[in-house]
Amino acid sequence: MEEVKAAPSNFIRNIIMEDLKSGKHKEIITRFPPEPNGYLHIGHAKSIVLNFDLADEFKGRTNLRFDDTNPLKEEVEYVESIKEDVKWLGYDWDALYFGSDFFEEMYSRAVLLIKKGKAYVCDLSAEEIRETRGTLKEPGKESPYRNRSVEENLDLFERMRKGEFKDGEKVLRAKIDMSSPNLNMRDPVIYRIAHTSHHNTGDKWCIYPMYDFAHPLEDAIEGVTHSICTLEFEDHRPLYDWVIAECEMESQPHQYEFARLNMTNTVMSKRKLKLLVDEKVVNGWDDPRMPTISGLRRRGYTQEAIRNFVREIGVAKANSTVDAQMLDHFLREDLKLKAPRTMAVLRPLKVVITNYPENQVEWLEAENNPENPEMGLRKIPFSREIYVEQDDFMENPPKKYFRLFPGNEVRLKHAYFIICNEIIKDENGNVTELHCTYDPATKSGSDFTERKVKGTIHWVEATQAVQAEFRLYEPLILDEENEDRGNFLDNINPNSLEVLDGYVEPNMREAKPQDKFQFFRHGYFNVDPKHTITDKLVFNRVVSLKSSFKI
Numbered sequence: 001m002e003e004v005k006a007a008p009s010n011f012i013r014n015i016i017m018e019d020l021k022s023g024k025h026k027e028i029i030t031r032f033p034p035e036p037n038g039y040l041h042i043g044h045a046k047s048i049v050l051n052f053d054l055a056d057e058f059k060g061r062t063n064l065r066f067d068d069t070n071p072l073k074e075e076v077e078y079v080e081s082i083k084e085d086v087k088w089l090g091y092d093w094d095a096l097y098f099g100s101d102f103f104e105e106m107y108s109r110a111v112l113l114i115k116k117g118k119a120y121v122c123d124l125s126a127e128e129i130r131e132t133r134g135t136l137k138e139p140g141k142e143s144p145y146r147n148r149s150v151e152e153n154l155d156l157f158e159r160m161r162k163g164e165f166k167d168g169e170k171v172l173r174a175k176i177d178m179s180s181p182n183l184n185m186r187d188p189v190i191y192r193i194a195h196t197s198h199h200n201t202g203d204k205w206c207i208y209p210m211y212d213f214a215h216p217l218e219d220a221i222e223g224v225t226h227s228i229c230t231l232e233f234e235d236h237r238p239l240y241d242w243v244i245a246e247c248e249m250e251s252q253p254h255q256y257e258f259a260r261l262n263m264t265n266t267v268m269s270k271r272k273l274k275l276l277v278d279e280k281v282v283n284g285w286d287d288p289r290m291p292t293i294s295g296l297r298r299r300g301y302t303q304e305a306i307r308n309f310v311r312e313i314g315v316a317k318a319n320s321t322v323d324a325q326m327l328d329h330f331l332r333e334d335l336k337l338k339a340p341r342t343m344a345v346l347r348p349l350k351v352v353i354t355n356y357p358e359n360q361v362e363w364l365e366a367e368n369n370p371e372n373p374e375m376g377l378r379k380i381p382f383s384r385e386i387y388v389e390q391d392d393f394m395e396n397p398p399k400k401y402f403r404l405f406p407g408n409e410v411r412l413k414h415a416y417f418i419i420c421n422e423i424i425k426d427e428n429g430n431v432t433e434l435h436c437t438y439d440p441a442t443k444s445g446s447d448f449t450e451r452k453v454k455g456t457i458h459w460v461e462a463t464q465a466v467q468a469e470f471r472l473y474e475p476l477i478l479d480e481e482n483e484d485r486g487n488f489l490d491n492i493n494p495n496s497l498e499v500l501d502g503y504v505e506p507n508m509r510e511a512k513p514q515d516k517f518q519f520f521r522h523g524y525f526n527v528d529p530k531h532t533i534t535d536k537l538v539f540n541r542v543v544s545l546k547s548s549f550k551i
């Protein structure tokens with residue numbers, strides 16, 4: 001792992017320092033509690049980095065806990081992908097828990113609430129409960145079942161567990177205050193019936209605890225000290241505290257809320273991301289256009305870039321939207337010294353160097369990374385036939401075009417000056433080949449100074465070039481898409497993927513999945529991990545070289 005920069009101060013970190021200083025806690029325990037109902041996204045990365053970094057800094061511990069109390073949406077595939085993604089981000093949990101491991105304990109805490117007269121079985125339907133809940137201005141109405149005796153409640157709750165009732169027929173509600181100004185405190189449902197198999201507990205249970213009841217208990221059972229969640233749970237905190245107190249939990253976790261990460265041109269809700277997968281807008285959760293950790297990884301973002309990005313945004317108490325280009329900035333920073341430079345031609349145009357001897361190949365030398373000489377040198381073949389970019393030639397160029405055009409001389413990166421003499425076209429008038437001549441005196445590295453040229457272009461020698469496919473990405477979501485607005489599927493960019501066939505240097509034959517390169521003038525590319533079995537290499541463009549973004 002790279003060296004962690006001095007941790008930026010934030011309000012949660014300050015609270016932890018106070019709690020350790022005052023002796024309130026001897027050791028801090030945090031947790032990352034995903035619901036296994038989808039793949040993790042970059043928003044989760046923020047929560048992961050925050051929780052693990054805080055524990056690391058103060059020599060505490062962090063648990064990975066699957067918050068799996070809703071059997072309808074959860075799957076083992078998601079559990080496995082979440083573990084892989086947390087590890088890939090560079091973190092290792094101290095303990096792994098499933099919320100469902102604590103079902104028995106939660107059940108007995110619910111029984112305790114009933115015995116204390118703090119919970120009751122209610123026969124109202126979900127709709128009736130909603131209707132009698134009241135509004136911010138008006139108090140709710142008490143349920144006619146609210147004053148059932150403790151004995152009756154104990155009996156009914158046990159029979160709920162035994163499966164004697166159908167889904168929705170009964171629920172267990174906390175008995176708090178139907179006129180509380182906080183709607184979450186108006187006798188919230190804490191258990192419901194669902195005759196559904198659970199990925200972890202199978203058919204053992206047909207009643208399941210609700211999030212607001214389960215989450216504080218999970219935290220307390222694990223001994224979590226600082227339970228960090230996103231702002232929308234702020235209004236749930238009084239209920240969190242109520243559950244901890246009334247269930248008489250020994251350990252007293254406290255909940256702290258921070259602003260969730262939002263990014264431009266990005267949707268960040270598992271429900272919406274799942275829709276993109278199900279509707280086949282993308283090719284799976286790890287499609288390189290997805291903001292999932294697995295998508296970002298496949299695209300070529302590094303764990304360092306993601307970690308530094310979410311650290312830099314910091315921990316705030318107010319929601320805001322971060323420019324997605326900021327992540328690209330951290331990727332370029334990370335790869336600048338690490339990624340070898342190489343030449344790739346994405347839209348090839350054949351060039352024949354007519355005065356170069358036939359059947360001759362010479363091997364030129366180039367630095368793998370001029371910014372990092374330790375990366376050494378590589379050999380590049382040069383011969384009579386090369387490919388250049390179609391964009392680097394114009395038959396009738398505008399002013400200030402310094403690349404190839406009839407009669408103009410340019411520098412081939414690492415090689416010679418060439419001058420364009422003749423254009424070969426097909427019957428439709430499309431340029432298919434250029435005939436050029438080179439000047440042996442201009443070899444790169446020689447002290448040739450007689451003439452200067454204004455344009456330098458890249459190229460790949462034709463006979464040894466390796467065929468490759470290049471995938472260029474644009475944002476999947478058009479603009480200002482924001483979680484609360486209309487149908488986001490209407491806001492999909494139809495041109496988010498462009499696939500090109502071209503060539504790379506011969507030593508790229510050795511490239512391995514997830515290897516990253518800087519293609520001269522094009523940007524950073526990653527070898528796609530899923531396309532190495534075919535005879536063609538596939539490169540995902542992570543980011544282009546330039547950005548207008550200033551940090």
Ligand code: ATP
Nearest residue numbers: 033034035043044046047229230260261268269270
């Ligand atoms: P989603 O709406 O994407 O499903 P969620 O909050 O329901 O998100 P969980 O699996 O319950 O997803 O989240 C696990 C943890 O990650 C929680 O602590 C949650 O607060 C945090 N988290 C989720 N999304 C973000 C985000 N955009 N920014 C910061 N933290 C987030």
Ligand code: MG
Nearest residue numbers: 034035037270
């Ligand atoms: Mg959720």
